[in-house]
Amino acid sequence: MALGRLVLAVPMLFVVATATFFLQQLVPGNPGSFILGNEASPAEIRQFDAGLGLNKPVLQQYGSWLGGAIRGDLGTSWTSHSPVTQTLLAAAPVTLSLAALAIVVIVCLGVPLGTLAALRPGPADRAFQGLAGFAIALPNFWLGVALVLFLAVDTHLFPATGYTGLADPAQWLHALVLPVLALAFGMTMSLALQVRSAMIDVLAKDYIRSLHAAGLQGRSVLFKHALRNCMAPVITTVGFQLLGLLAGAVVIEQLFNLPGLGSVLVAGVTEHDVPLVQGAVLLFAVFVVVVNLLTDVAAAALNPRARGR
Amino acid sequence: MSRIRRAAGLAVVVAIASAAVACGSGAPSAGGGESSSSGGTLTLGSALASGSFNPWVAPDGDNEYLQLEGAVYDSLTHIGPEGQIEPGLAVRWTFTSPTTLMLTLRSGVTFSDGTPVNAAAVKANFDYVKKASPAAQQNAYIAALTTTVVNSTTLKLVSPNPEPDLLTDFATGGGYIVNPKALEDPSTLATGPSGSGPYVLSSSVPGQQWTFIRRAHYWDAAEYPYGKLVLKSFASSQAQDDALRSGQLQGGPETPTLVKSDMADGLRIESSKPEAFDGIWLADRAGKVVRALGSVQVRQALNYAIDRAAIMKAFGSVGIAGSLVMPPGLPGYSAAANAAYGYDPAKARQLLAEAGYRHGFTLPVLSSPAADTLVQAIAGYLRAVGVDVQISDHTTDFLSQAYSGKWGAIVFAWTPIPPSQNMEELLSPTGLGNFDHSTDAQIDALLAKTQQTTGAAQTTALTQLVEAVNTQAWFLIPGYTANLYVTGGHTTCEIGQRSVCPLYTFRPVGK
Secondary structure, eight states: HHHHHHHHHHHHHHHHHHHHHHHHSSSSSSSHHHHTTTTOOHHHHHHHHTTTTTTSSSSHHHHHHHHHHHHHHOOOOOTTSSSSSHHHHHHHHHHHHHHHHHHHHHHHHHHHHHHHHHHHHHHHHHHHHHHHHHHSSOHHHHHHHHIIIIIIIIOOOSSSSSOOTTSHHHHHHHHHHHHHHHHHHHHHHHHHHHHHHHHHHHHSSHHHHHHHHHHOOOOOIIIIIIHHHTHHHHHHHHHHHHHHHHHHHHHHHHHTOOHHHHHHHHHHHHTTTTTHHHHHHHHHHHHHHHHHHHHHHHHHOGGGGGEEE | HHHHHHHHHHHHHHHHHHHHHHHHHOOOOTHHHHHHHTSEEEEEEEEOOOOSSSSSTSSSSTHHHHHHHHHOOOEEEOOTTSSSSEEEEEEEEEETTTTEEEEEEOSBOOOTSSBBHHHHHHHHHHHHHOOOOOOOSSHHHHTOOOEEETTTTTTEEEEEEEOOTHHHHHHTSSSSSHHHHHTTTTTGTTTTOOOSSSSEEEEEEEEEEEEEOTTTTTTTTTGGGEEEEEEOOOSOHHHHHHHHHHOOOOOEEEOOOHHHHHHHHTTTEEESOOOOOEEEEEEOTTOSSGGGGOOOOHHHHHHHSOOOHHHGGGGGGGGGOOOOOSSSTSTTHHHHHHSSSSSOOHHHHHHHHTTTTTTEEEEEEEEEEEGGHHHHHHHHHHHHHHHEEEEEEHHHHHHHHTTOOOOOOOOEOOOOOOOHHHHHHHHSTTTTTTOOOOHHHHHHHHHHHHHOOHHHHHHHHHHHHHHHHHHHOOOOOOOEEEEEEEEEEEEEOOOOOOSSSOOGEEEEETT
């Protein structure tokens, strides 16, 4: 199944790469005039465009770019003149750190919270549902601003902006606490609601009653059987959330001035740096494919019936 | 057992959170805020999206690139807080004629590899500008110079036209002297500098952060009290402000909307004199796109229709009202001319009627999202006299739209320093600010006079030119705004008449 998914990923990436390339052709304005500024003469703009290969037919440009992309060469940034692949590889750890930490927080808090809510019907559950609804409705950038205000500007507990590499794990974690909280808060509650709902369904099943009747301890029934059985839809949700995190990172990276893929993408769009935008979009597409694949593999591991699909 | 596990789980969460907090509070912040306040590190925010260490292909003029270039290169001159020219690498200068400048250099200064900074090095730079690529970014006035080495510290510079503003150019991107050896292969400057400036590059993440260490035995070390300089790029002004208020930064360009809250938080605001004018270029003075704009009465009517004082209130303490292309304090400003267009909607309607537009006309305006507040304010007043303003926002293709000839009115901003060069750029038919290549016999003649004279005669010519442009109503300017810079409570700087504080003006408070 995994191999089939991998094979399917190739045409999918091809379609994304092709669409990205041709959509970029529709962006108004001439790259040379934008990058050289308003002092450039038409001759200088033509020379600049020729240097970038923009005077060649579009299909030839596409073939050249696609050939490079297959070899891992995504071209050179029009503004920084650095290789795009190098720029993206430098930025990817920031976004992946953010997304990985956020998903850890979401799963580690969302699953227990949802399970607890399912096991405590009544006022506690209703309060939890109200709180979860509020948390989901909070925009992550608003929460980010509030966190910066209270925990960075006022109390100086965490840095307001910036990123430190994994070479210094303590500073790395310290720099990412606020962005991760801003990104993960709503999704944690969303996952908790999903877990709660799935758990309530599973706990009402006949086989759970049979397990209790057979004398199994409540904890064993909950963790070995009920939780495992409600995990399949939860894993699908986590997969979607991971993709949402990558998208949300674009906003959060701006808010916390993190030099991740989102910042690269925004800078590329703002600076009219087409190779950078194409490369970033392609890398995001690769992440989507990988996350979908991992989600399918995890779901299959938990649910044997899903393996043959 | 269950309680023990829960307690253990809680302990792990608390431990992680505590560790995260502790590792932050115990160590210096990433920006080095603490060491900076003790005079060690100066960390500044910047709007730089990308940085080249070739100053001759960086965007020319007084802009955010000057801090990056100024860290690693010496400029020929500096500009003092009141706009006066001060020595840099050049210690003396004399105009022996309106087109000839004799420049004497400081002796004993060397580039980082020991190569002397002498007259030959300056000539190599000025000759390189003529062939620098992309040529579009070069300083055209420097490129036009004929440079002769008189001796190792003396240069003779001859310009085709009188250029009294050359000394200002030398401090604003047109006078950073690069090691001639690096200019033999300028591609090496894409990643690293080769200069004689106060700092040497220690590390960089292109487009994000540049770290510099103070050069040992620098000739002007007293002006640079910080041993380490960090420039950090911020795409979001709010993120930069958060970093400043939390102590991660010691300075950065300020946004007018943040001035009040920053002052309330104890930050220091540096404001230049109001010297930049934002407004609507009534570019179609021949009436090719918007026929009504071809009438001087209509253009004057638009100028009578707006309440400049009310509009500039939107800029708080950093804006003043005015209609001229030359703000107060600069040669060419005239208080009488500036008072010519009072707020008079009745006169505006009368002029429109006399020009045949009693029922108004439609005025499409090319704008950008950043200028929308100003344009909407102006549009409100114009609509009140019957002019239907239709605002179109463009971002990435704004400039190509502006030069496309499709727009009669264009929102733009301009800082006319140095004055005579900027009038040339703004008004000549081939100037960058003359989108529609407009010509007018009187304006062209007066402009030519400003480019052929110096001193008092040039100031008189500038005044006449500014008055003529105001009478012809080529622009719809509501007023002037100041450049703003903000520093943390422990740092000071002087913005003077610059766009950002020069590096040599930063000091720890009390020093």
